[in-house]
Amino acid sequence: MNSSRQPHTTDPAPATAPATGPRGAAFLLAQIGAHAAGRFAERIGHLGLTPADVGLLRMIAGQPGRSQRALAEQLGVVPSRVVTLIDGLEGKDLVERRRSAEDRRNHELHLTAEGVRTLRAVSRAAAAHEDALLAALDPEQRTHLLGLLERIAAEQELTAGVHPGYRNRG
Numbered sequence: 001m002n003s004s005r006q007p008h009t010t011d012p013a014p015a016t017a018p019a020t021g022p023r024g025a026a027f028l029l030a031q032i033g034a035h036a037a038g039r040f041a042e043r044i045g046h047l048g049l050t051p052a053d054v055g056l057l058r059m060i061a062g063q064p065g066r067s068q069r070a071l072a073e074q075l076g077v078v079p080s081r082v083v084t085l086i087d088g089l090e091g092k093d094l095v096e097r098r099r100s101a102e103d104r105r106n107h108e109l110h111l112t113a114e115g116v117r118t119l120r121a122v123s124r125a126a127a128a129h130e131d132a133l134l135a136a137l138d139p140e141q142r143t144h145l146l147g148l149l150e151r152i153a154a155e156q157e158l159t160a161g162v163h164p165g166y167r168n169r170g
Contacts, residue, residue, distance in 0.1 A: 047125075057119050059075075060109045067107065089115070096111075098110060
């Protein structure tokens, strides 16, 4: 036999080695975002709201009297989509439409008293949600993370305060 043959010196990876998943920042942002969205939906579910409802309530509270058309433009959806979304909130007595005194063709959007109370409950749930989600970070780290995420969102030209999911809702 030929004794000059070299033995195989590289050990193959064991068949039981755990598979490693994606670990990049984009993946982690998506993973944490999906987790956070699901947990937030659970936290507000007892209020009879969806995250989309909450977003609309916040937008209306932030600029009472805005028109449905202006809201549609900010969300980046067709006005008829906003009509459907507002119909749901109006049916829950959270939002009311008022004819515009300046342009009778437009409806201005306002929170009802129940809408204001509900939004306060949402704010408490959102604060608890954020505390739970960021429990691993101290206050300085939370502030730093927020600044970094705001910087990324601005560079990506994301509309502040508007969840991109509105564009995908049918």
